[in-house]
Amino acid sequence: MAWKALATPRYNRRRKKLSPEVRRRLTREEDKLLEHPYKGDRKRGALGDIWVEKFKAQNDQYLVAYLLDEKARAVTFLDIGQHENFYRDLEEHVKNR
Numbered sequence: 001m002a003w004k005a006l007a008t009p010r011y012n013r014r015r016k017k018l019s020p021e022v023r024r025r026l027t028r029e030e031d032k033l034l035e036h037p038y039k040g041d042r043k044r045g046a047l048g049d050i051w052v053e054k055f056k057a058q059n060d061q062y063l064v065a066y067l068l069d070e071k072a073r074a075v076t077f078l079d080i081g082q083h084e085n086f087y088r089d090l091e092e093h094v095k096n097r
Contacts, residue, residue: 002034002035003034003037003068003073003074003075004034004072004073004074004075005030005034005074005075005077006074006075006076006077007076007077008076008077008078008079010078010079010093011077011078011079011080014079014080014081015080018080019058021057021058022057022058022060022062025055025056025057026055026057026062026064026080029053029055029064030064030077033053033064033066033075034075037051037066037068037075038051038068039053040052040053040064040066041053043087046091046094046095047087047090047091047094049067050065050066050067050078050090050094051065051066051067051068052064052065052066053066060082061082061083062080062081062082063079063080063081063082063083063086064077064079064080065077065078065079065080065086065090066078078090078093078094079093
């Protein structure tokens with residue numbers, strides 16, 4: 001049984017700004033994560049509850065940050081972006097949530 005997908009407003013805003021090709025690739029990646037949510041890398045320290053999966057689209061590497069709720073079997077997508085300052089911005093976002 002696949003997990004259900006949830007997304008933060010920040011994730012939806014950033015997703016909307018991506019090119020159609022990157023969005024298609026992202027949709028495939030989201031589907032894979034819903035089937036196998038432990039596929040990504042779990043972060044440490046301040047981002048200890050967050051998982052990150054990397055994928056390539058249009059010769060660039062993108063990162064998807066997400067949380068897992070095992071009881072509800074839900075994946076909450078937090079952020080999408082390229083590597084530059086991604087973790088710094090994500091940590092700031094998580095602090096302010």
